[in-house]
Amino acid sequence: MNGLIFQDIHALAAGLRRKDFSALELVRAHIDRIRSCEDTISALITRTEELALSRAAAADARLAGGDAPLLCGIPFVLKDNICTEGIPTTCASRMLADYIPPYSATVYARLQAAGAVLLGKGNMDEFSMGSSTENSAFYPTRNPLDISRVPGGSSGGPAAAVAAYEVPFALGSDTGGSIRQPAAFCGLVGMKPTYGTVSRHGLVAFASSLDQIGPLTRTVQDNAAVLSCISAPDGRDATANRTFAAAKDLFSGDIRGISVGLLRFPGDAADPAIRAAVESVAAVLADRGAQVREVRLPALSDALPAYYILSSAEASANLARYDGVRYGARAEGAASPDELFCSTRSTYFGPEVRRRILLGTYALSAGHRDAFYLRAQSAARRIRAAFAEIFATCDCLLCPTTPTVAFPAGEKSDPVSMYRGDLFTVPASLAGIPALSLPCGTADGLPVAAQLMAAEGNDGLLYRLAAAIEEVRI
Ligand code: GLN
Numbered sequence: 001m002n003g004l005i006f007q008d009i010h011a012l013a014a015g016l017r018r019k020d021f022s023a024l025e026l027v028r029a030h031i032d033r034i035r036s037c038e039d040t041i042s043a044l045i046t047r048t049e050e051l052a053l054s055r056a057a058a059a060d061a062r063l064a065g066g067d068a069p070l071l072c073g074i075p076f077v078l079k080d081n082i083c084t085e086g087i088p089t090t091c092a093s094r095m096l097a098d099y100i101p102p103y104s105a106t107v108y109a110r111l112q113a114a115g116a117v118l119l120g121k122g123n124m125d126e127f128s129m130g131s132s133t134e135n136s137a138f139y140p141t142r143n144p145l146d147i148s149r150v151p152g153g154s155s156g157g158p159a160a161a162v163a164a165y166e167v168p169f170a171l172g173s174d175t176g177g178s179i180r181q182p183a184a185f186c187g188l189v190g191m192k193p194t195y196g197t198v199s200r201h202g203l204v205a206f207a208s209s210l211d212q213i214g215p216l217t218r219t220v221q222d223n224a225a226v227l228s229c230i231s232a233p234d235g236r237d238a239t240a241n242r243t244f245a246a247a248k249d250l251f252s253g254d255i256r257g258i259s260v261g262l263l264r265f266p267g268d269a270a271d272p273a274i275r276a277a278v279e280s281v282a283a284v285l286a287d288r289g290a291q292v293r294e295v296r297l298p299a300l301s302d303a304l305p306a307y308y309i310l311s312s313a314e315a316s317a318n319l320a321r322y323d324g325v326r327y328g329a330r331a332e333g334a335a336s337p338d339e340l341f342c343s344t345r346s347t348y349f350g351p352e353v354r355r356r357i358l359l360g361t362y363a364l365s366a367g368h369r370d371a372f373y374l375r376a377q378s379a380a381r382r383i384r385a386a387f388a389e390i391f392a393t394c395d396c397l398l399c400p401t402t403p404t405v406a407f408p409a410g411e412k413s414d415p416v417s418m419y420r421g422d423l424f425t426v427p428a429s430l431a432g433i434p435a436l437s438l439p440c441g442t443a444d445g446l447p448v449a450a451q452l453m454a455a456e457g458n459d460g461l462l463y464r465l466a467a468a469i470e471e472v473r474i
Helices: 002-006 008-016 023-041 050-066 106-113 156-163 180-186 218-232 272-287 298-321 338-348 349-363 370-390 413-419 426-431 459-473
Strands: 044-047 075-079 117-120 169-174 189-192 212-217 259-264 291-296 396-400 435-443 446-454
Touching: 002 023, 008 023, 008 180, 008 435, 008 446, 023 044, 023 050, 023 075, 023 117, 044 156, 044 413, 050 180, 075 106, 075 156, 106 218, 117 156, 117 413, 156 169, 156 180, 156 212, 156 272, 169 189, 169 218, 180 189, 180 272, 180 435, 180 446, 189 459, 212 218, 218 426, 218 459, 259 272, 272 291, 272 396, 272 426, 272 459, 298 413, 298 426, 338 349, 370 426, 396 459, 426 446, 435 459, 446 459
Parallel strands: 075 117, 075 169, 259 291, 259 396
Antiparallel strands: 044 117, 169 212, 189 212, 189 435, 396 446, 435 446
16 A cells, blocks of 8 residues: 555546545555654644544545545645644644634635545744744754755645655645745645635735745646635635636647746846756747747846835734734733733744744834835836736746755754745745746756746646646656
């Protein structure tokens, strides 16, 4: 049964239907894998073994009935900022260490309705702030491909779980790169869909105008299948107004006539090996009939500061709810409500979360708002306009996902060097457009990734191109 863990979702779904193995056997194989890997990788904060076994039995009954959905019986992990009724949801923060949500996120409800089986909640940077999972208040996660290195972040736990074959897919959340960058560091396919494609009801908010949930998988087709399952308009999230449905012909490999812009980034600091790998992706696309040309978008030079100002400003507002009164942890012995508020927050928020709240509060404060918040907003508007202009003449953009491969744990101790690593991922977040990261080679034995971006709503096009690239790579 051990070979089971190495199969992708589509192969597993076929095996379940042929009765080569049962959902219970499948889930047990993954539980065994989790038991043998977790001591080294620490991808998970909470494991849900017992619940998973009972769900697997239910999945078997449904499969026996004959018309089960594709994901029925397939194990998965959720990032620990996605609410799961009755199961701890900590955001890797001491503030929410004991929080058990009384309701489930829409994405979790949809996966459960499809019969997929939750095996655990993935580690992350506290409240999704970070790029290495070293900001988890509990413990760091290791990169399964080289345990001296980080898995990326903030969805590092979900990514490491998929890369270590603990589960065939996971959901992460992406505000400025938190699905794409860990996918890049762990050799996976990671998708940040168009803003509004997936409901955030039950996702603990970081920066609401940017947050999106999306899948981490080992293949392009699996990724599209998971996105199809979780995507739908939702009355509980007024921003969720789109549906993604994976059409079969997406994976034909036919990309003739699609125009691709090889994006030369202002201030591009990507390692030469990464640049070379992305160039070879461009060559593959051209070879298969896409029209490739170089493009430049000078407006992107402001993306990184604009992202850090806007996301921190929104975070400072969203995180004001953890006040020691309504929910979350509460400090002892405060003499007044003000003192309770301050001591709760300084005791239970980690240093990066406190830094972002300070940064955001400062950027919004009287006297500094014009210089920071409003300037960042106008930079974001310019970035959106620049993308709209380029997508009038070009279907898709190609660039690296990250400037480096997975870096050694502990290497980036100052925040700004960590922030710089988000250079390539934040523009798509600011513009609300879909962006997908996929492996495109290795450097020093570690995965290198390419990022594809398209106009709002063109999520399917990214899968079409990614499938063509994946075919050649394999
Ligand atoms: N690394 C970025 C940050 O720290 C992105 C995080 C995210 O997408 N949640 O803000």
